Amino acid sequence: MTPPTIRRDGRSDAFFDAAGRGELVIKRCADCAAWHAPEASGCHLCGGAALEWTRASGDAVLITWAKVHPRGEGDALHIAFVELAEGPWLHAALDGVDDPSAGLALKAAFVRPDDGEPLLVFRTA
Amino acid sequence: MGAAIAGLGMTEMGKVYGRSARRLAADAVRLAAADAGLALEELDGLLISHGMGGSPGIELADVLGLRDLRLLTVMNAFGATAGAMIASAAMAVQSGSASAVACVFADAPLRPKVSAGAAYDSTPREFRGYGGMTAAQGFRSVNALYALAAQRHMAEYGTTSEQLGAVAVSTREWARLNPIAQMRDPMTTADHQASRWVVEPLHLLDCCLVSNGAVAVIVTAADRAADLAQPAVHILGWGQGHPGNRYERGSDFGLTTGATISGPAALKMAGMTVADIQMCQLYDCYTITTLLTLEDYGFCAKGEGGEFVASGALGPGGALPTNTGGGQLSGYYMWGMTPVSEAIIQARGQAGERQVARNETILVSGNGGILDHHSTLILSPAQAGSSTTTGR
Ligand SMILES: [Zn+2]
Numbered sequence: 001m002t003p004p005t006i007r008r009d010g011r012s013d014a015f016f017d018a019a020g021r022g023e024l025v026i027k028r029c030a031d032c033a034a035w036h037a038p039e040a041s042g043c044h045l046c047g048g049a050a051l052e053w054t055r056a057s058g059d060a061v062l063i064t065w066a067k068v069h070p071r072g073e074g075d076a077l078h079i080a081f082v083e084l085a086e087g088p089w090l091h092a093a094l095d096g097v098d099d100p101s102a103g104l105a106l107k108a109a110f111v112r113p114d115d116g117e118p119l120l121v122f123r124t125a
Numbered sequence: 126m127g128a129a130i131a132g133l134g135m136t137e138m139g140k141v142y143g144r145s146a147r148r149l150a151a152d153a154v155r156l157a158a159a160d161a162g163l164a165l166e167e168l169d170g171l172l173i174s175h176g177m178g179g180s181p182g183i184e185l186a187d188v189l190g191l192r193d194l195r196l197l198t199v200m201n202a203f204g205a206t207a208g209a210m211i212a213s214a215a216m217a218v219q220s221g222s223a224s225a226v227a228c229v230f231a232d233a234p235l236r237p238k239v240s241a242g243a244a245y246d247s248t249p250r251e252f253r254g255y256g257g258m259t260a261a262q263g264f265r266s267v268n269a270l271y272a273l274a275a276q277r278h279m280a281e282y283g284t285t286s287e288q289l290g291a292v293a294v295s296t297r298e299w300a301r302l303n304p305i306a307q308m309r310d311p312m313t314t315a316d317h318q319a320s321r322w323v324v325e326p327l328h329l330l331d332c333c334l335v336s337n338g339a340v341a342v343i344v345t346a347a348d349r350a351a352d353l354a355q356p357a358v359h360i361l362g363w364g365q366g367h368p369g370n371r372y373e374r375g376s377d378f379g380l381t382t383g384a385t386i387s388g389p390a391a392l393k394m395a396g397m398t399v400a401d402i403q404m405c406q407l408y409d410c411y412t413i414t415t416l417l418t419l420e421d422y423g424f425c426a427k428g429e430g431g432e433f434v435a436s437g438a439l440g441p442g443g444a445l446p447t448n449t450g451g452g453q454l455s456g457y458y459m460w461g462m463t464p465v466s467e468a469i470i471q472a473r474g475q476a477g478e479r480q481v482a483r484n485e486t487i488l489v490s491g492n493g494g495i496l497d498h499h500s501t502l503i504l505s506p507a508q509a510g511s512s513t514t515t516g517r
Binding site: 004005006007008009010011012015037038039044063064065066067068069076077079080081083087088089091092093101102117119120121 | 251252253254255256257258259261262263264269272273274276277280281321322324325326327371372373374376378379
């Protein structure tokens with residue numbers, strides 16, 4: 001399958017800059033240090049609005065998954081909710097996880113297409 | 126003084142083309158008023174809910190020529206709106222701020238020669254930013270998110286695809302008895318298993334229809350409803366539940382819904398327990414939604430929904446007749462108005478071949494978002510205090 005092409009949108013440039021270095025960054029509250037998903041805009045624990053992109057371990061466990069079957073040509077693809085070691089869940093694509101199970105240990109990785117930004121995927125740890 | 130539903134108006138539903146959502150909404154309100162035996166000018170309240178395919182707004186009052194309204198609002202709690210709207214209308218009637226309130230839902234997402242899937246498809250032409258990345262990788266549809274919910278329940282409790290199929294099959298058995306249901310061909314568990322994957326573990330026959338159309342109801346005081354054209358359907362209880370699931374450690378996503386909040390609230394107001402409920406009309410956007418909702422209301426223990434739905438309890442002749450018009454899976458997809466409309470028809474005793482004998486206590490649910498929002502109504506042909514409810 002040809003990987004889809006992702007373009008920057010300004011709001012998540014730090015995520016893709018880190019992805020280019022092979023690093024996963026997510027948001028962290030500057031006031032209470034709580035971890036949040038990349039799309040969070042504020043901290044629901046302390047009400048703080050200052051979230052900073054911060055490197056995460058990339059360690060995760062599988063919460064749940066589903067298999068997207070293409071209507072035409074191409075391979076079925078596993079999507080998932082994964083729980084990062086830091087706590088937030090991410091909407092994730094699984095790569096090479098043939099036999100998913102709840103609690104499966106995963107590790108963040110990046111797929112680098114010829115064009116566009118890197119894609120975050122999770123592989124068996 | 127209680128409130129009651131005095132009128133029901135339903136347009137043609139399904140592949141109904143050539144009418145905008147606004148026009149369909151206006152038609153449904155006219156039908157509901159006529160059904161109640163009320164003139165349009167006797168309405169002094171209008172509550173409006175819209176779906177994905179067009180947005181009738183408060184200008185609907187002008188389209189209908191309504192004057193001097195005392196209540197006019199667009200409401201939105203996604204699939205929980207119908208229940209929330211009818212509860213608001215009941216409160217308006219009980220407080221005296223309005224005396225006859227029309228509540229209407231209309232949607233027209235289908236276009237000729239475009240598939241139902243494409244009607245709700247929001248796939249962007251370009252993928253931009255972090256959200257674009259996840260969309261490009263397969264997070265494109267509500268189907269995918271409900272599939273993730275279903276898979277979590279399956280992994281946690283051993284719920285099987287065949288058990289989800291039992292929901293689809295029992296709902297179809299009812300649809301076969303409903304002349305206005307869109308899907309009336311016989312269905313077996315094998316048919317369910319053989320239907321194509323939408324997003325695994327959801328088969329095509331786990332998913333609701335997409336329909337154009339509109340449904341309206343008229344809410345008024347119980348004593349006034351008693352003098353109108355149709356048997357009154359009393360609104361004995363209501364509740365909402367918005368659990369605010371966060372996607373983070375400890376989340377119950379896929380395991381429980383807001384029904385755990387709205388169900389007890391509605392039952393308490395009605396002075397009942399789940400043991401008093403004789404029939405359910407549940408929001409069934411997917412088979413998993415029916416199963417989860419039954420668990421969360423307490424019709425069976427958490428995690429035992431699969432066995433419960435496979436027992437035959439929901440179908441014709443079962444202990445808990447559920448979605449007796451074919452629901453959204455096989456009947457018609459008018460969001461929360463699908464279960465509301467069937468509850469009214471059953472409470473009035475007007476369901477014909479599919480009429481359930483024990484119709485004194487009907488529980489109606491609404492569900493919206495990805496199991497994020499819930500509403501519950503308790504409806505009955507008997508007024509509060511006069512009911513003869515003594516268990517199922
Ligand atoms: Zn904070």
